[in-house]
Amino acid sequence: MNRKVKRVVVVGGGTAGWLSAAVIKKVIGNAVEVELVESDAIGTVGVGEATIPPIRLINNVLGLDEAEFLRETNATIKLAIKFENWRVKDEGYFHTFGAPGQSYAFCHFHHFLKRAQMELGETSNIWDYDLNYLAAKDNKFAKINSKDPIVDLPYAYHFDAGLYAQYLRKLSEKMGVVRTEGKITDVTQHPDSGFIDLLHLEDGREIQGDLFIDCSGFRGLLIQQKLNTGYEDWSHWLPCDRAIAIPSERLEHTLPYTRSIAHTAGWQWRIPLQHRNGNGHVYCSNYMSDDEALQILSGNLDTKPLADPNFIKFKTGRRRKQWNKNVIAVGLSSGFLEPLESTSIHLIQTAVVRLLHTFPHDGIKPELVAEYNKQSQIEFEQVRDFIILHYIANERDDSQFWRDMRTMPIPDSLRHKIELFKEDGRLFRENNDLFLEPSWLQVMMGQGIQPSDYHPMANNMSPEKLQMMLQTLKKIKEEPLQQLPSHDQFLKQFCGR
Ligand code: FAD
Structure with missing residues (x-):
């Protein structure tokens, strides 16, 4: 428990993984080594395109040139979200920044x-x-x-989250983050403390770390599958549990806001990017079948679809402890609130910044862990x-x-x-x-x-x-x-x- 943290291992190379690796390396890279493991075969969730203004802060800290960032990620500007049909049908309002x-x-x-x-x-x-x-x-x-x-x-x-992760990867590798491609098939814990010691890859390689950032997505490879941390289920308050995403051709005029259009058992997002529109339908499977949801989404695309539908299942809620032993869950492994207010990437950002503030240079102390978990809980609940x-x-x-x-x-x-x-x-x-x-x-x-x-x-x-x-x-x-x-x-x- 009191071992100094010299090696940070990030598990997962989605937005959460690469943002965590880049920020940690940028801010405290002189004190720690950072290695990121990701599996090309497993891939990323492949959605998540709208953000909120604090993203500009993290981009500044990373030293990103804004024009280059916009080009690299095919980004557009977002001033607001327009909520349509939410109070009653055929009416809308803006939630602006x-x-x-x-x-x-x-x-x-x-x-x-x-x-x-x-x-x-x-x-x-x-x-x-x-x-x-x-x-x-x-x-x-x-x-x-x-x-x-x-x-x-x-x-x-609004940006292409896949391109953002790639952009952050280039930056991270330039700063010295080591990327390892491979599938983690086993994990060794310390026999006394239960702390994670080693990751075992499919091809026999092993990766040792002092602190592990679990960015493995919904599966929560370390935080849940290994440490069995538990999940606070909020589906009685936020019952939508499915999403279908379909990119479509870009609109002629690029809107500077996200559209959130309520349907009969959920809502649809429409996100304008430079090269395409992001579209998705979030719905509740207790009230609507996948076929019906797909039909509604397909019937409400303004432009021609560019890919097959991507079906995603989720359960709203949060990991009971976002920091457990020497594992910190960041991104989808830490919990998920549906993307109505574009908060997920922001929660990645605040998790990493919180980790920097509570960073256990001299060993993992219960007070640090408790403080981190308390702050995370308040933030998720708000x-x-x-x-x-x-x-x-x-x-x-x-x-x-x-x-x-x-x-x-x-x-x-x-x-x-x-x-x-x-x-x-x-x-x-x-x-x-x-x-x-x-x-x-x-x-x-x-x-x-x-x-x-x-x-x-x-x-x-x-x-x-x-x-x-x-x-x-x-x-x-x-x-x-x-x-x-x-x-x-x-x-x-x-x-x-
Ligand atoms: P993932 O993208 O799933 O990445 C997981 C990584 O872990 C992958 O690299 C994978 O290869 C790796 N991995 C997993 N298992 C192993 C293993 N055994 N061995 C090695 N590697 C492994 N966020 C927003 O801010 N705005 C939005 O508009 C928005 N919309 C969303 C809409 C939907 C429907 C959903 C589901 C999410 C949305 N999000 C949004 C959230 C956003 O997509 C995620 O927060 C973000 O993509 C981060 O995902 P992640 O990195 O945690 O997980």
Whole structure:
């Protein structure tokens, strides 16, 4: 247990494996050797194309040139997700990476707007004050270098995750990560501690390590198959358990947002890349057969399919301990929340950063492991609650799935949040929640949860000043729009595509 960690072995070469290897090598590569084992025969899950803005941080730490990254991964810009048919059919709303308006004297913008709506007959909504929304709906984008934080356009990417993993592999190998190709067929544990000592490959080779990062995907080769860590099953809250993915030809105009389109027992993603569209249908097998799900997806592709359907099974939930003995599960082996808010690659990123902060240079101490596991649990639960919100707050009456989703029991943590918001729009960020107040606000309102009142702090302004504030903010948010090129023009200018 107290053995110094000198050799880190990453098991798996999907997005989780290569991102972990690259970041560990980049940040503490002078102190540890990193080896990655992957099996070409097993391959990767082959989906996962939408991200959220913190990916830009990790790309910066890795020193990636943004234009090169966009070219290498066929990436496009993502400003938001558009949720269609989620509250009711034929209606949609955006969850953007921006923020509506601006807080004033500790009071969030939406309280002022609510007061104006209630007292002054104001008809605008929160999205009218959000540059991300305005740019997304007009299909525009540019990198904005404004000194004024309210004139900002936070963004993430859609990319080909397979190409991203290859790109990270090139970078990792250049930095000195050793790649070993081969199938792990056996694992030796220390007889006393149960720590993993050796990986045995099919052809007889052996790989020794002090710390193992299990990025072996859903199978959880070390964390589950060897250490039997257990899984907290969340399918009573997030019952979708299947996905079908089909790439199709690219659309003529590249949208700067993901589309999430609800169907009768799940939802469909549509992700625009430079060279193709990513499409997938996430559904619940208790309510829909694979054939029906495939039919719905095939009938809703805007463009010609480019490959056969890829069928994927999953169970939502999390590994009971994401760090167990000398194994840390990262990526799909650590748990899975359906891809509704594009959080999986982000959870890989936070897992690796958390590992760096708790890195056991001088040996694996129980306190470090406990801290890592506590933080991981909080993070997964927060994301889980945010995703459940999309399902629970629906008003669809056209299928049993949506009726059951509306009435299912939900975690107390989420119920508490909804109750606070319903009353007078109060939102609180706890424990570094990945989703800030503007995210909760947009999804609550988009799903039809309206506060019945506003916070009295919003009364601290005359009606005239309130009206002036709204007009000014709207103008400030709209002004940059004229200068923005289309998303396609941006891609062409910035990375030659
Ligand atoms: P995998 O890609 O499955 O890689 C596993 C690796 O382990 C492979 O290299 C394999 O060869 C290796 N391996 C396994 N067993 C052995 C063995 N015995 N010997 C040697 N090597 C072995 N994420 C997002 O952020 N955004 C999204 O939009 C998104 N959409 C998704 C949609 C769906 C339907 C699903 C299922 C996931 C989605 N994800 C998304 C998640 C994303 O795909 C994954 O988080 C990401 O690809 C990481 O996968 P991974 O590296 O953990 O596993």
